[in-house]
Amino acid sequence: MAADSSKTAGGTLSAENPPSTPADQTEVAILGGGPCGLYAALTLAKAGRKVTLIEKEEVTGGLARGHKRGENFYDLGVHMLHAFDQGVFEAVKEIMGEERIEVPLNAKIKWAGSFYRYPLQFGDMVKGMNPFVLAQCCFGLLAYQSWYKLRPKEPKDAEEALIQLYGKPLYEFFFKEFTTRYWGFPPTQLSATFITTKMPRLSAVDVIKKMLSKIGIKDNSVHAVESALSEETLHYSRNGAEAMPRLLAEEIERLGCRVIRHADVVGVSLDADGKRATAVSYRDTQSGDEHTIACDHVISTIPIKNFLAAFGDQAPEDVRDSAEFLKTKAITIYGLLVKKERAIDALYIYYRDKAFHRVGEPKNAGLLVNPPDHTVLIVETTCEVGDAKWNGEESAREAIFADLEKEGICTPDEIVEVNLLRTPHGYPIFGLGFEPHLEKVNAFVGGIENVQTTGRQGGFCYPNMHKAMRMGANAADHILEATGSDSGEKATH
Numbered sequence: 001m002a003a004d005s006s007k008t009a010g011g012t013l014s015a016e017n018p019p020s021t022p023a024d025q026t027e028v029a030i031l032g033g034g035p036c037g038l039y040a041a042l043t044l045a046k047a048g049r050k051v052t053l054i055e056k057e058e059v060t061g062g063l064a065r066g067h068k069r070g071e072n073f074y075d076l077g078v079h080m081l082h083a084f085d086q087g088v089f090e091a092v093k094e095i096m097g098e099e100r101i102e103v104p105l106n107a108k109i110k111w112a113g114s115f116y117r118y119p120l121q122f123g124d125m126v127k128g129m130n131p132f133v134l135a136q137c138c139f140g141l142l143a144y145q146s147w148y149k150l151r152p153k154e155p156k157d158a159e160e161a162l163i164q165l166y167g168k169p170l171y172e173f174f175f176k177e178f179t180t181r182y183w184g185f186p187p188t189q190l191s192a193t194f195i196t197t198k199m200p201r202l203s204a205v206d207v208i209k210k211m212l213s214k215i216g217i218k219d220n221s222v223h224a225v226e227s228a229l230s231e232e233t234l235h236y237s238r239n240g241a242e243a244m245p246r247l248l249a250e251e252i253e254r255l256g257c258r259v260i261r262h263a264d265v266v267g268v269s270l271d272a273d274g275k276r277a278t279a280v281s282y283r284d285t286q287s288g289d290e291h292t293i294a295c296d297h298v299i300s301t302i303p304i305k306n307f308l309a310a311f312g313d314q315a316p317e318d319v320r321d322s323a324e325f326l327k328t329k330a331i332t333i334y335g336l337l338v339k340k341e342r343a344i345d346a347l348y349i350y351y352r353d354k355a356f357h358r359v360g361e362p363k364n365a366g367l368l369v370n371p372p373d374h375t376v377l378i379v380e381t382t383c384e385v386g387d388a389k390w391n392g393e394e395s396a397r398e399a400i401f402a403d404l405e406k407e408g409i410c411t412p413d414e415i416v417e418v419n420l421l422r423t424p425h426g427y428p429i430f431g432l433g434f435e436p437h438l439e440k441v442n443a444f445v446g447g448i449e450n451v452q453t454t455g456r457q458g459g460f461c462y463p464n465m466h467k468a469m470r471m472g473a474n475a476a477d478h479i480l481e482a483t484g485s486d487s488g489e490k491a492t493h
Helices: 035-046 086-099 122-127 131-150 158-166 168-183 192-197 203-213 240-254 304-309 317-325 394-406 435-446 455-459 465-482
Strands: 025-031 051-054 066-069 072-075 101-104 107-111 114-117 233-236 258-260 263-270 277-284 290-300 328-338 348-350 358-360 375-383 415-428 451-453
Touching: 025 035, 035 051, 035 240, 035 455, 035 465, 051 240, 051 290, 066 240, 066 415, 072 240, 072 328, 072 375, 072 415, 086 233, 086 240, 086 465, 114 122, 131 158, 131 168, 158 168, 158 192, 240 258, 263 290, 263 304, 290 465, 304 317, 304 435, 304 455, 317 435, 375 394, 375 415, 415 455, 435 451, 451 465, 455 465
Parallel strands: 025 051, 025 290, 051 258, 107 348, 290 451
Antiparallel strands: 066 072, 101 233, 107 114, 263 277, 277 290, 328 375, 328 415, 348 358, 358 375
């Protein structure tokens, strides 16, 4: 039986900063210490601004953080830095120094009983489909593309958007069941906006569409986002994901700014006209004491629903009601220490029909594991707060362990330690009809001249790590430009 050291991602370590007082002041209060908030703070700190970053957890990093449990580090999911944004990459590379290691991308997906590189390629999809199903899907794509070319219309939900994009046979064969399993409800309850901002394009489908375009059938329906590259270099560390946010926070502090951990934002004060934020209040999650910091500007990267709650009655009731509609999907990571030198032949593998949707083995990316003849697995699941997966109940563990065994990854007897890392704010849920609610909330925040809300949680969107950092840099540059600074260009470009 596995020894159980289950814990939430929040911790119980002592506060690393002295408590603030009502007289505390800062130029910019940054709420949330994920990649976006950290990079915003770095940009401002490099420009010589006085910044206070307020982070609820024991460590910085947000969804890209890692935690030490026992003798090993466990990531809150599979998070490695891309180098697509050269400005961000060069700044982070300099700060990480020798702790940064380069890792060739080696991602796979289990498809039709076989493993293929991820993202799925055209030839791989053909191999995974019998000729009859492939013909059905190609014909369906042709038929639906022709139909929507003649009669274009806006899709009413994610199901219609997927059918417009891929045709009904391929939607039912590839997307419908997995999307329902992942989110816990059918695509008919998701907004079509989700498809255009989150769903990666299958390169297989792009090839078919290119073939169709040669005979005059152009794709003028909805569009999905670009998929990740199938070959690239990622950037990691021997301690896993924890290194990058830790080193960024240390650099921010070295530059004379503050990073306050174990601090839950509970209030944002406005002036008499409601046009400017004047202070931010937070509660020390260990002592329960509340503190207030006066500020000239606020950048929020915390969940937008939580941010609106901090305004209390200062926000109109209809705006607060709209914020309640903007929900997020919870995730629970089962961090396993396994008595096995290696468990999978990849950095991570996606699965479509298991109790988990992705399994990562960070040792294959260079993570140091103790004992050396063991490995660490990052088993990712979506869930609801308080359900069996979230609580780590025996039924959830048995289902996960059984699927790991079926896949030949490890047996229950080989699992010597289980660590739960979880967050209620994994993925923004683009529920049907969410758009006007987000617009109303953004209009309220936009009416406060010295407040910005950005990043994945603050912007209620889906940037990857380097794009979230760029969003933080842009928010910082907005403040620097508005206050007559030369800008934070040296930090971001």
